[in-house]
Amino acid sequence: MALAPQHSLTRRGFCLCCVGSATFAATGGWLTPGQVFAEARALVGLIRSEAATAQIKVHKLRDNVSVLEGSGGNVAVLTGPDGKLLVDAGITASRPRIAEALASLSADPIRRLINTHWHFDHADGNAWLHDEGATIIAHENTRRRLAMAQRVDDWDFNFPASPTAAIPTEVFASEQTVKVNGSTLALKYYGPAHTDGDISVAFTDADILHTGDTYWNGIYPFIDYSTGGSIKGAIRAADANLAATTDKTIIVPGHGQPVSNRSELKDFRDMLVAILESVATLKEQGRSLDETIAAKPTSAYDAKWGQFLIDPAFFTQLVYEGA
Ligand SMILES: [Zn+2]
Numbered sequence: 266m267a268l269a270p271q272h273s274l275t276r277r278g279f280c281l282c283c284v285g286s287a288t289f290a291a292t293g294g295w296l297t298p299g300q301v302f303a304e305a306r307a308l309v310g311l312i313r314s315e316a317a318t319a320q321i322k323v324h325k326l327r328d329n330v331s332v333l334e335g336s337g338g339n340v341a342v343l344t345g346p347d348g349k350l351l352v353d354a355g356i357t358a359s360r361p362r363i364a365e366a367l368a369s370l371s372a373d374p375i376r377r378l379i380n381t382h383w384h385f386d387h388a389d390g391n392a393w394l395h396d397e398g399a400t401i402i403a404h405e406n407t408r409r410r411l412a413m414a415q416r417v418d419d420w421d422f423n424f425p426a427s428p429t430a431a432i433p434t435e436v437f438a439s440e441q442t443v444k445v446n447g448s449t450l451a452l453k454y455y456g457p458a459h460t461d462g463d464i465s466v467a468f469t470d471a472d473i474l475h476t477g478d479t480y481w482n483g484i485y486p487f488i489d490y491s492t493g494g495s496i497k498g499a500i501r502a503a504d505a506n507l508a509a510t511t512d513k514t515i516i517v518p519g520h521g522q523p524v525s526n527r528s529e530l531k532d533f534r535d536m537l538v539a540i541l542e543s544v545a546t547l548k549e550q551g552r553s554l555d556e557t558i559a560a561k562p563t564s565a566y567d568a569k570w571g572q573f574l575i576d577p578a579f580f581t582q583l584v585y586e587g588a
Pocket of ligand 1: 382384459478
């Protein structure tokens with residue numbers, strides 16, 4: 266399978282999570298750390314330039330909540346007289362188009378930003394949104410990660426510490442309520458899941474749940490073991506999302522088609538559970554990672570879930586690591 270970053274990036278929006286997979290796919294085998302690093306750096310540049318021209322699609326959800334698709338993770342927006350509140354920040358290079366999309370929703374100034382976790386494709390826009398007037402809210406581990414350089418082993422990539430303006434100033438450990446624009450938002454920590462700082466954001470009046478990267482709609486997810494994620498934590502988070510929603514809830518995933526529902530979420534959770542079981546069985550039999558990948562434990566799911574940048578081999582590796 267050839268590397269087709271332009272296609273992939275424009276199709277679903279970027280996820281840096283995908284760098285490892287893309288480099289694998291480009292060569293048909295794992296690169297040396299130096300090669301991966303060079304590839305990753307090239308992709309970061311590509312992603313930034315791609316984000317500069319990416320179209321931002323606006324989906325109106327319910328009440329005064331919308332979602333912006335096209336720059337990194339899906340961005341939820343609550344409008345109203347207290348000012349706009351955003352859930353996740355997109356990529357800085359998309360600023361003109363994100364600003365345009367936000368202006369198309371209302372003239373309210375930007376006042377609050379919630380980060381679902383620390384990853385680049387969700388927090389890169391923090392600094393400019395802060396400069397526009399946003400107070401940044403996040404889990405305490407997200408602030409800790411953004412404030413220091415971070416290394417993600419599966420990308421062989423080092424992220425520098427974020428500038429002061431990008432660091433969340435309101436943090437919490439377990440739960441937080443935000444009342445704004447006549448709405449009550451319930452923020453809840455999952456515990457270690459996709460990273461060690463993931464939170465959900467429930468718009469309780471509109472019955473909308475933003476899951477951050479604990480849910481990828483119709484595509485294999487990245488799991489960031491370097492900063493506290495694991496497959497078992499990801500499954501616990503998927504169970505928490507199921508418990509927090511009904512058939513009427515609109516669910517906004519971190520990646521993938523941004524207007525989702527509980528039935529699609531359940532498919533995601535069941536996929537994670539089934540693949541963990543298959544991979545764990547192979548690992549218990551003493552199979553190496555390469556042997557486990559060769560056994561294709563994801564094959565029943567690949568046609569549906571393996572079409573984005575986390576390909577079957579890379580996802581198998583991510584599951585094997587925590588099986
Ligand atoms: Zn992420």
